[in-house]
Amino acid sequence: MISRYEAVKNVFVDSIDIDDYIELNSSQKAFEQLQHSMEKPLKMILLFGRPGTGKSILLNRIQEKLKDQKEIYYFDTPTTSEKEFFQKLFKVLTHKDLPKNTEVNFSSLIDFCKNLRGKREIIILLDEAQMYGTEMMEKIRLLSDTRSVKFIISLHKTEDEDIIAKEHFQSRIWEVIELKNASIEEQTVYIHKKLLKKNLYEIANSIKPKDIHLIHKFTKGNYRECNKLIFTIFEICEYYDKNEPAKIDYLHLPRKIIEMAGLKLGYIHA
Amino acid sequence: MHDISTLEAQWKLYKSKQRKPYYLATFAVLVLSTTFFLLKPGTFSGFSLDTYLPSFNTLKTSSVPNNTKGEDSTLLNVGLKHLEGGIEKASHQIELTIEPEDTLVDIPILDLSGGQQSTRVHRSKNKKIKLEIIETSSISAYRDVEERFLRSKDIDDAFFLAKSYFNKGDYEKSGYWALETNKLDTSHEESLLIFAESKVKLGKRSEGISILKRYIRKTNSNAARDLLGKIESNRF
Numbered sequence: 001m002i003s004r005y006e007a008v009k010n011v012f013v014d015s016i017d018i019d020d021y022i023e024l025n026s027s028q029k030a031f032e033q034l035q036h037s038m039e040k041p042l043k044m045i046l047l048f049g050r051p052g053t054g055k056s057i058l059l060n061r062i063q064e065k066l067k068d069q070k071e072i073y074y075f076d077t078p079t080t081s082e083k084e085f086f087q088k089l090f091k092v093l094t095h096k097d098l099p100k101n102t103e104v105n106f107s108s109l110i111d112f113c114k115n116l117r118g119k120r121e122i123i124i125l126l127d128e129a130q131m132y133g134t135e136m137m138e139k140i141r142l143l144s145d146t147r148s149v150k151f152i153i154s155l156h157k158t159e160d161e162d163i164i165a166k167e168h169f170q171s172r173i174w175e176v177i178e179l180k181n182a183s184i185e186e187q188t189v190y191i192h193k194k195l196l197k198k199n200l201y202e203i204a205n206s207i208k209p210k211d212i213h214l215i216h217k218f219t220k221g222n223y224r225e226c227n228k229l230i231f232t233i234f235e236i237c238e239y240y241d242k243n244e245p246a247k248i249d250y251l252h253l254p255r256k257i258i259e260m261a262g263l264k265l266g267y268i269h270a
Numbered sequence: 271m272h273d274i275s276t277l278e279a280q281w282k283l284y285k286s287k288q289r290k291p292y293y294l295a296t297f298a299v300l301v302l303s304t305t306f307f308l309l310k311p312g313t314f315s316g317f318s319l320d321t322y323l324p325s326f327n328t329l330k331t332s333s334v335p336n337n338t339k340g341e342d343s344t345l346l347n348v349g350l351k352h353l354e355g356g357i358e359k360a361s362h363q364i365e366l367t368i369e370p371e372d373t374l375v376d377i378p379i380l381d382l383s384g385g386q387q388s389t390r391v392h393r394s395k396n397k398k399i400k401l402e403i404i405e406t407s408s409i410s411a412y413r414d415v416e417e418r419f420l421r422s423k424d425i426d427d428a429f430f431l432a433k434s435y436f437n438k439g440d441y442e443k444s445g446y447w448a449l450e451t452n453k454l455d456t457s458h459e460e461s462l463l464i465f466a467e468s469k470v471k472l473g474k475r476s477e478g479i480s481i482l483k484r485y486i487r488k489t490n491s492n493a494a495r496d497l498l499g500k501i502e503s504n505r506f
Contacts, residue, residue, distance in 0.1 A: 239274050260281045264273075270283040 003241040007134070008203050009234035011194050012227040016056040016076075018064050022193045024186050026179075027054055033177050034062055038070075038123060042174040043144040047154040049179030052224025055154040058179065060123040064150075072123040078131040085136065092122065093149075106139060113146035122149045129153040181221035188212045191225065191230065202250075211253050218258075218267040225265075232261035425454040432464050441471040459489075463497055470501055 012257035037045050037058075047055050056076070063074045066256060073092050079085040091097055098104065116122070126132075132140070143149050182190060191212065195204040217227035236257050240248040248254065262268045412431065419427040428451040436444035445468030451461035462485055469478035482498040485491060500506040 236274065236277070243274075256281060259284065260277045263280045263284060264277055268284060270280040270287065 001030050003238040004203075005234045005238035005241055007198065008195070008200055009231050009238060011198050011200065012231040012234070014224055014227045014231075017058050018057070018060050020194070021057055021061055022190050022197075024182070024189055024193075026182070026186060027058065030054075030058055030177060030179055031061060034046060034152070036064070037175045037177065038062075038066075038150070040175070041147075042145065043150060044141070045150075045152045046176045047179065048176055049156075050181065050222065051156050052222040053179040053181055054223050055179055056127050059127055059152065059154055063125055066123075070123055071120060072125065074125045074127070076127050078126075078128050082133075082136055082139075084205075085132075089124075092124065110142060110146060113143055113148045113159065117146060118146035118148075120148060123152065124149060125152045127154045129155050133242070182223060182226070183221060184212060184215075184216045187216050187219075187221055187226060190226065191215070193234065207249055208252065211255070211258060214255065214258050214262075218262045218265075229258075229265060229267070231262055233257055234262055236260055236264075299386060419450075423454065425451055425458070428454060429458070429461055431460055436464050436468060439471075441468040444468045445472065459491060459493060463493060465498065466494075466501075467506070477503065 005178075034045070034047065047058065049055050059074055064074050066072050075088065079088060083103055086106070087098045088107065090104050090109070093116070127139070129137070140151055140153075144151050188209070192204045193206060195201075195207075215226060215229055219229055233253070237248060237253075239255075248257075259268065263270060412434065415427050415431055418424070419431070428447050432444050432447035432451055434444075435441070435447060445465055448461045448465035448468060451458055452465060455461075462481070464480045466478040466485075469475075469481065479498065479501055482494050482501070486494045486498065498505070
């Protein structure tokens with residue numbers, strides 16, 4: 001038996017799929033700010049925010065929107081080795097694969113980039129940049145100094161990463177854009193829009209303001225946490241729908257289920 | 271979702287923990303309310319002296335003017351000099367125990383039948399009383415009640431003295447205490463009747479009649495009318 005909640009829970013599978021992007025006032029503002037910054041002759045732009053505030057999806061959206069107008073590349077997973085990173089960069093710059101058993105000479109790469117100045121403007125969206133080492137970041141800075149490659153660096157905002165940001169970027173990056181957690185109003189819009197996008201009107205109506213308050217209390221407005229929590233909520237609903245339908249109210253999302261999901265994810269403790 | 275039963279058990283535990291402070295607060299409020307109710311003055315008013323002495327406060331009378339006090343007191347003092355008749359000594363007298371105001375206060379109850387025993391009533395501030403039978407032998411009990419009245423201004427004490435002195439034939443004093451009673455409660459009919467009777471017994475027949483007539487005009491009291499009839503027909 002297929003439960004009505006199966007499709008609902010899948011709406012909240014955490015992804016950076018551009019189709020799942022929800023237009024919110026704050027995200028639209030950040031998008032416009034980023035787009036505007038990219039037009040400026042800046043070498044590096046820092047996209048800053050706690051995990052789950054929508055940095056990756058914003059970078060994806062920027063790439064999707066501007067890919068036909070600009071030479072823009074998205075580096076999602078940070079490479080563990082410097083060699084791998086430069087192989088990737090080499091391909092972006094030269095449109096060719098690096099021959100086997102060869103390595104990129106960094107000085108030659110800098111010279112190559114200097115020659116590109118005024119001819120091409122390459123934008124590289126560097127996600128999860130906190131995973132790059134100090135030496136690597138220094139080389140990225142040197143590449144940006146050639147003015148032919150512009151880096152948009154997405155960085156998690158944690159205590160340690162703040163230090164990285166200060167040490168490596170603060171004096172060099174010309175623009176910082178910070179993404180924050182959603183307010184209750186934004187989270188309400190986010191949840192409802194996500195459901196309405198999939199034509200799940202009844203489910204959207206079953207989530208009342210008091211439920212959103214509780215969800216916001218648990219997740220503190222973090223989009224990723226919100227997705228996780230709502231996925232778990234509907235996973236529990238799905239179980240009840242299939243096995244104990246008497247325990248579920250289709251018109252109202254029971255508080256008990258939200259709390260059970262909160263317990264499962266560790267937001268609250270028994 | 272295979273751990274639903276575990277999750278439900280966790281949720282129950284979580285809810286019980288969440289509700290615990292509310293349960294404790296409710297319990298505390300209940301305990302405090304009960305304590306407050308039990309300690310509140312007047313909680314046991316159902317056991318008041320009135321229960322045992324209904325005639326003390328069921329009578330409705332009008333007031334006797336307070337400005338008669340000076341005049342009456344003077345008359346009482348003068349009358350005292352000419353007081354005749356022996357004092358009928360009770361073989362057993364009322365014994366009083368003076369206790370601090372905040373604890374128990376004794377209210378002697380008259381033994382009007384002249385029996386061998388008198389009754390003592392213990393009454394606390396919150397009207398909680400108990401009765402006990404005691405043997406009395408001292409006439410100083412009246413003085414004790416008088417002294418206590420000066421402190422407590424208790425109408426029951428005053429009326430007790432008025433009635434006791436009247437029964438003993440001490441009409442000067444019964445008149446005085448009847449007046450004191452009436453000053454505390456102007457609707458206290460029995461005190462007014464004793465006051466009028468005391469006046470007549472002291473030879474101030476016309477004054478007694480005058481008091482009763484005024485009272486009858488105001489209240490149309492049958493008891494006062496009966497007494498007036500007796501006085502006027504010299505059957506008193």
